[in-house]
Amino acid sequence: MATTAQLLFQLLLQFEPLNLTGNIIVLTHSDASWAPKHEGFYSTAAQKIYVSDGKVHVLVHWKAKRLATVCGSSAAAEIRAAVVAMNDSKMMQVMVTEIIGKKAPLELCVDASIAMAHVKSKFELLPQDRSYVLDVRALRQLVKDQEWPAQICWVKGTCNLADTLTKPQRNSIKQALRQLGVQVIFD
Numbered sequence: 001m002a003t004t005a006q007l008l009f010q011l012l013l014q015f016e017p018l019n020l021t022g023n024i025i026v027l028t029h030s031d032a033s034w035a036p037k038h039e040g041f042y043s044t045a046a047q048k049i050y051v052s053d054g055k056v057h058v059l060v061h062w063k064a065k066r067l068a069t070v071c072g073s074s075a076a077a078e079i080r081a082a083v084v085a086m087n088d089s090k091m092m093q094v095m096v097t098e099i100i101g102k103k104a105p106l107e108l109c110v111d112a113s114i115a116m117a118h119v120k121s122k123f124e125l126l127p128q129d130r131s132y133v134l135d136v137r138a139l140r141q142l143v144k145d146q147e148w149p150a151q152i153c154w155v156k157g158t159c160n161l162a163d164t165l166t167k168p169q170r171n172s173i174k175q176a177l178r179q180l181g182v183q184v185i186f187d
Contacts, residue, residue: 019053026093026106027052029155030085031162032067034074043067045081046165049092051104061092064165076132078112079119083135085162086142086150093148106150111160119143119152 018024027050034043046064050057071077089106096104110116118136143150157163 018051018056018058020100022053024096024100024102024104025052025054026050026089026096026104027057027109028085028089028092028107029109029160029162030078030082031111031160031166032071032074032077032081033166034071034077043071043077043080044166045077045084046162047081047085047088048162048165049085049089050161051092051096061088062162062165063088071132073132075112075114075118076135078110078115079132079135079139082108082110082115082119082152083138083142086139086152090142090145090148090150093150103149106148108150108152109155109160110152111155111157111163113154116152116154 028047029050030045030047032043032045043066044064045067047062048059049061051060052058067077067080071080086106086108089108093104093106115136119139139152143152
């Protein structure tokens with residue numbers, strides 16, 4: 001009979017090798033939780049960067065941090081998080097390309113449909129929130145980069161892998177252990 005620690009270790013640290021001869025991509029999920037500063041809260045931006053061969057996704061970087069800028073809306077927080085994630089992903093893209101010897105495309109997944117619409121739109125935004133307009137322009141520029149190709153796509157909020165870094169996950173480890181049939185005796 002396996003101990004709780006052994007089951008948890010197997011659950012969290014499963015590893016499968018990537019097929020480096022296939023098509024390798026850098027897959028990034030970005031998310032944000034918006035909070036108005038006047039209530040004493042700050043928005044949080046999160047990202048998870050995976051290297052994938054299409055079948056196996058290996059988590060190589062994750063980060064969640066409070067945003068330094070005050071965001072006027074949840075769309076602004078999502079765009080700010082996407083810009084930060086895209087910049088980190090570009091560095092990872094260069095690193096992976098150097099390791100495998102060929103360019104690895106970059107795909108950024110976000111769950112804010114309004115932010116996606118603004119990035120993909122050909123129209124200029126009205127500068128009501130200047131930092132939001134600048135972030136949208138920066139994201140458009142990063143996607144258009146000819147030397148290091150990138151694309152941005154929308155995913156449902158429940159499918160966004162960075163969601164776990166911005167939302168409370170109080171009982172997730174206990175629930176995972178219970179699903180494995182382990183009797184949890186700690187709180």
